[in-house]
Amino acid sequence: MKKIQILGTGCPKCKTLFANAEAAVKAAGIEAEVVKIDQIAEIMKFGVMITPALAVDGVVKSAGKVLSADDIKKFLV
Amino acid sequence: MSAKGLDCDKKEVGMSEQNVCACGAAPKLVFACSGAADVGAVADQAARKMTRDGTGKMFCLAGIGGRVSGIMATTAAASKVLAIDGCPLNCVKLTLEQAGFSGFEHLQLADLGMEKGKTPLSPEAVEQAAAAGAAKLAC
Numbered sequence: 001m002k003k004i005q006i007l008g009t010g011c012p013k014c015k016t017l018f019a020n021a022e023a024a025v026k027a028a029g030i031e032a033e034v035v036k037i038d039q040i041a042e043i044m045k046f047g048v049m050i051t052p053a054l055a056v057d058g059v060v061k062s063a064g065k066v067l068s069a070d071d072i073k074k075f076l077v
Numbered sequence: 078m079s080a081k082g083l084d085c086d087k088k089e090v091g092m093s094e095q096n097v098c099a100c101g102a103a104p105k106l107v108f109a110c111s112g113a114a115d116v117g118a119v120a121d122q123a124a125r126k127m128t129r130d131g132t133g134k135m136f137c138l139a140g141i142g143g144r145v146s147g148i149m150a151t152t153a154a155a156s157k158v159l160a161i162d163g164c165p166l167n168c169v170k171l172t173l174e175q176a177g178f179s180g181f182e183h184l185q186l187a188d189l190g191m192e193k194g195k196t197p198l199s200p201e202a203v204e205q206a207a208a209a210g211a212a213k214l215a216c
Binding site: 050053060061062064065 | 103137147150154155
């Protein structure tokens with residue numbers, strides 16, 4: 001099962017990215033877990049300095065962008 | 078790496094005083110060669126001084142070489158990127174280019190008259206390099 005990690009401290013952009021990730025999982029029809037990582041110390045372990053960021057199975061796919069569900073889906077299929 | 082860089086304008090995003098977020102401000106990143114020669118030390122210390130002065134944020138060139146995903150994605154999202162090379166081998170410039178980055182600013186310390194092997198690390202040299210770097214990152 002894939003693990004999608006949303007890196008961000010909880011602002012509206014991070015929440016939108018989280019919702020888009022959940023929508024992408026549903027649209028892709030795959031089993032995936034979407035989790036929030038909101039502690040700065042944990043975010044920085046990814047080498048990320050700009051949020052919101054999105055990682056799939058620990059690999060950062062984007063930083064500083066609110067990706068659409070369609071964009072996120074491309075990382076899942 | 079300081080968490081200070083993750084702060085953003087609380088008014089802009091309507092955050093509480095306790096909350097921080099990194100959404101508002103894409104940083105200006107600085108990569109130094111930090112090489113073994115004297116000019117590598119000057120490049121390294123200039124990047125650190127720029128971070129202290131707030132004119133840029135030093136970031137890890139090794140992460141670019143290693144294609145560390147978070148460092149690559151952050152660099153791609155930076156508002157500006159400065160490469161500081163100590164000598165004409167231009168290792169930082171080449172590393173960034175080979176990783177697919179282009180359009181970044183480049184500071185070559187030889188252009189400031191700093192010759193490899195003849196430029197001992199000194200506050201004056203660091204100040205000169207940091208000032209030149211800051212000028213390249215100024216809007």
